[in-house]
Amino acid sequence: MAENMLISDGTLIDGTGASPKPNDAIFLQNGRIAGIGSRSDMESQGLISDDANPVEIDASGKTIMPGLIDSHLHCSFDDVQSNDELFFHRDPTMVALVTAQNLKKILRAGVTSFVDPDTAHGIGPAIRDAVNANVIQGPRIKTGVQALLTAVGGTAGRLIPDEGTVGYAQVVNSTDEVTKWTRRHIKYGADWIKIHATGSIPGKSGELLVWNREEIRAACQTAHELGIPVMAHCRGAESVRVCAEEGVDLILHASFMDEEGLTAVIENGSSLCPTFTFLANLADFGAKVGASPGMEDIFRGEIEQTAKMVRKAYDNGVRILSGSESGFALTPYGHWHARELQVFVEVLGLTPVEAITTATKNGAWTMQMEDDLGTIETGKLADLLIIDGDPSSDISILNDKNRITSVISRGEQVALDDPWPTHDPIPGWKVGSWAAEILTWEKAYE
Numbered sequence: 001m002a003e004n005m006l007i008s009d010g011t012l013i014d015g016t017g018a019s020p021k022p023n024d025a026i027f028l029q030n031g032r033i034a035g036i037g038s039r040s041d042m043e044s045q046g047l048i049s050d051d052a053n054p055v056e057i058d059a060s061g062k063t064i065m066p067g068l069i070d071s072h073l074h075c076s077f078d079d080v081q082s083n084d085e086l087f088f089h090r091d092p093t094m095v096a097l098v099t100a101q102n103l104k105k106i107l108r109a110g111v112t113s114f115v116d117p118d119t120a121h122g123i124g125p126a127i128r129d130a131v132n133a134n135v136i137q138g139p140r141i142k143t144g145v146q147a148l149l150t151a152v153g154g155t156a157g158r159l160i161p162d163e164g165t166v167g168y169a170q171v172v173n174s175t176d177e178v179t180k181w182t183r184r185h186i187k188y189g190a191d192w193i194k195i196h197a198t199g200s201i202p203g204k205s206g207e208l209l210v211w212n213r214e215e216i217r218a219a220c221q222t223a224h225e226l227g228i229p230v231m232a233h234c235r236g237a238e239s240v241r242v243c244a245e246e247g248v249d250l251i252l253h254a255s256f257m258d259e260e261g262l263t264a265v266i267e268n269g270s271s272l273c274p275t276f277t278f279l280a281n282l283a284d285f286g287a288k289v290g291a292s293p294g295m296e297d298i299f300r301g302e303i304e305q306t307a308k309m310v311r312k313a314y315d316n317g318v319r320i321l322s323g324s325e326s327g328f329a330l331t332p333y334g335h336w337h338a339r340e341l342q343v344f345v346e347v348l349g350l351t352p353v354e355a356i357t358t359a360t361k362n363g364a365w366t367m368q369m370e371d372d373l374g375t376i377e378t379g380k381l382a383d384l385l386i387i388d389g390d391p392s393s394d395i396s397i398l399n400d401k402n403r404i405t406s407v408i409s410r411g412e413q414v415a416l417d418d419p420w421p422t423h424d425p426i427p428g429w430k431v432g433s434w435a436a437e438i439l440t441w442e443k444a445y446e
């Protein structure tokens with residue numbers, strides 16, 4: 001049950017893009033923000049009465065801001081290390097149980113809402129509904145079922161079957177199949193349809209557009225007719241342009257977007273979720289976890305080239321979203337959800353307050369809850385953070401869980417003192433690799 005809560009003092013970053021300002025009081029009631037401003041005014045108006053008996057939180061010297069909205073993460077992947085593991089070694093029941101544990105990590109990192117495009121075994125709607133029904137604890141969730149892939153196989157290539165379903169993938173081979181599966185996913189509870197517009201083909205560099213126009217259009221038309229938006233994984237200039245032209249609502253990655261792509265994005269009104277964090281972690285820290293060596297410069301180059309165009313999009317009024325791609329070994333749950341904001345400051349040149357807006361006000365759009373979420377305004381849902389420090393002068397502190405002193409989700413305080421949730425090894429869950437390197441005679445003896 002949501003408590004009555006009174007947060008006194010502190011500096012307010014309201015998530016609208018407005019400058020931080022000192023605040024006297026915020027009153028939370030029935031899971032919503034009932035009042036903001038002067039405590040004595042709220043008392044004289046009878047809003048705060050003796051029988052309201054609110055839990056009081058002193059935020060003096062701290063920052064109050066909306067809960068973070070992560071517009072791109074994968075809650076069912078369990079910090080996966082390989083595609084093989086993800087597609088072939090995960091029992092569906094265990095996936096759901098482990099996901100329930102991982103939701104707690106996401107919430108404790110200050111993410112009070114997230115959008116998950118595609119889920120292993122299509123468990124997303126069940127997970128969302130279990131949270132909404134209070135079966136398990138977690139952030140507010142909007143979710144896809146599985147990603148639609150053509151038989152080219154997206155980023156998992158030949159691991160993806162020529163037809164059928166595996167892991168988070170549903171293979172579609174014609175416009176008829178696109179239409180059929182879009183409808184089925186909506187029937188099974190999808191809030192978003194996700195298509196994997198680009199994929200890798202062995203022997204060809206980069207990711208290529210692996211959907212034709214008619215297929216992309218079929219996904220958009222079918223979903224839109226049923227009131228559901230479409231997002232597309234686009235790691236290539238052509239894919240950004242064609243997806244925007246055919247009506248995709250949200251472009252993920254937008255890697256190497258060119259001028260024509262930018263024009264299409266502006267004209268169609270598409271939004272962008274660059275999801276730089278995965279690349280930034282690989283570039284900066286990949287060597288620490290034994291990621292493919294020598295790739296640092298490639299990823300840094302992709303970020304820099306894409307960032308120039310994303311900045312142009314921002315200047316043209318395109319909505320930019322913060323997404324962390326959490327759920328992989330390089331982006332474990334609870335650790336990197338706010339790094340995207342830091343990257344936006346560093347490579348897009350956004351101010352910290354502008355960057356915060358991508359994970360608050362803008363994120364409410366991805367959640368399809370713009371009237372209820374994303375900003376601290378009277379009447380909105382009571383999802384708030386209290387930060388020890390000032391993220392408007394140092395955005396990186398949002399990644400430091402020790403600086404998040406309160407996470408308020410649905411008007412309730414999340415327990416932050418419990419031990420961090422972890423699980424022991426699960427039989428068959430991880431795929432061992434024989435060696436990270438080749439043991440040549442020279443390596444052994446020289």
Ligand SMILES: [Zn+2]
Pocket residue numbers: 072073074117325
């Ligand atoms: Zn993703």
